[in-house]
Amino acid sequence: MGASGVRELPRIISVDDHVIEPAHLFETWLPRKYRDRGPKPFRAGIGGLQYIGGKYRFTTDPGGQITDWWAYEGQVFPYKRVIAAVGFSRDEMTLDGITRDQMRKGCWDPKARLDDMDVNHVEASLCFPTFPRFCGQTFAEAQDKEVALACVRAYNDWMVEEWCGESGGRLIPLCLIPLWDVDLAVAEIERNAARGVRAVTFSEIPTYLGLPSIHSGYWDPFFAACEATGTVVNMHIGSSSQMPAASPDAPPAVQATLSFNNAMSSLTDFLFSGVLVRFPRLTLAYSEGQMGWIPYALERADDVWREHRAWGGVRGLIPEPPSTYYYRQVFCCFFRDKHGIESIETVGVDNATFETDYPHVDSTWPDTKQVAAEHVAGLPEEVAYKILRGNAIRMLGLPFDAGRAVASTA
Known part of the structure; x- marks a missing residue:
């Protein structure tokens, strides 16, 4: 408690933010x-x-x-105001183009980002890419794969050494893989793990990108490498290059409302794939998927496993109720989800993490402390700590709070 008797809110560790790449990135980091x-x-x-x-x-x-x-490769990719929205009013958060000069400097400058994190009661941040797209689809779609591989490695070098390098551990490296070749992906996981990276971004639904499914066994060497190195597989909504909509001509608001559906579909895929059975120390993290949907998704998955496994194709493949693997190996995250908080025991007090989504249109910056406080106000202090900070430390193996137990109670 603080001097006034009001509970102090722990400094937040955000597991889903974004970075706008500086103009010099590839000129500096791509081999000549x-x-x-x-x-x-x-x-x-x-x-x-x-x-x-x-x-x-x-x-x-x-x-x-x-x-x-x-x-x-003959295509052009603009930066839009909605992906660098912090500092603008809600009515100004549009699809208009934007220059880096018009953005808050924290969008692309690491020192300015740390300043904006201080304003926002945030100690550490994990950032997804923008131009490469959430899991590197831009390079996976390229024709010249030799250059694409060099771009993946250049981005990762910039991420580790420049974006995160002088942050004192507050900016957490999140790396790409060459999605088009699982052996190259394994090599990149191992290369980055050797320099302390513990997070990689991956597609929530690889088949939407024209890649093999997680059921095929193709990705098993990648999952094995992540398990062996303690690398968390982070899957952001939209990392399948598709967002759900009821109709092809529906307005973007429909996609924004239904965005959690991709995470729900992906989680169900993994729960019935056998991947989490074969790789019991593999960790998955769903980014920006929210969590209010999770209790029923787990309930339904367990019901299907009990009642329908004989014809459902999972008898012998999934030896325990699917929720077992969720609670053991999967993390979710949220920025506004009061329904999820009301169901936190079922969502999992050891599975939920928090995000600020800086600098996107959904970001709670600079009011994240207030938003977080409103969400955890009715929770026990230890549960609030886990959600806002402790679970992220445990998930990513972060060097914070060494004197405080952050182990799962599961």
Whole structure:
């Protein structure tokens, strides 16, 4: 308790934030022989927006709003205000283009990010990429895979050495893998684990990217490498390059509302895949998926396992109720989810983590402390600690709170 008798809120560890890549990233970190074929930053006007099949299409326009872009393999990728929204009012958080000069500096500068974390009661942060997309789809879709592999490695070197390197452990490295080759993926996991990286981003539903499914066994060497190195597999909503919508012409608000569906589908896939049985020390983390849906998803999975496993294709494959593996190996995270908090015992006091989503349109910055306090106000102090901080420390093996037990009670 503080001097006023009000419970002190532990400093937050956010397991899902985002970084806007600096313009010098590939010029600095990509080997010289690949730079002519690698991504190049440029600034130009942005043209009209098309929303086709759940995806946005942008073009340049000399008369349009000046925007910062990347050019890569004949395609262009703009930065939009919604992905660098902190500091703008709600009515200003649009799909308009934006330059780095117009963003808060904390979007792309690590020292400024630490300052913004201090303002926001946040001690440490795990950041997903923007231009490469949430699990590196930009490079997986490239034609020249030699350059794409060099880009993955360059991004990871920048992430570890520049973005996180001088943060004193407060910026937590999250690396990419070359999704198109599982052996190269294993090599990249091992390369980064050797320098202390304990988090990698992966697709929530690989088949949506044209990749083998998790049921096929293709990814087992990747899962084995992650298990062996203690590398957490982080899956962000949208890392399948698709967002759920009831109709192809539905407005983006439908996708925003249903975004948790991808996490729910992915979790169910994993629970019935046998992956968590074969790799009992593998850790999965669902990023920005929220958690209010988890109690019923687990209830239904366990009911199906009990009642329908004979014809459902999982008899002998899943020896225990699927929820067993969730509680043992899976973490969820949230930024606003009061229904999930009301069900926290079923969600799992050892499974829930917190995020700020900086600098996206959903971010609670600079009011995260207030939002967090409102959510955990009715919880025991130890449970609040776990959700806001302790579970993230345990999940990622972070060097914080060494004198305090953070072990799971499961």
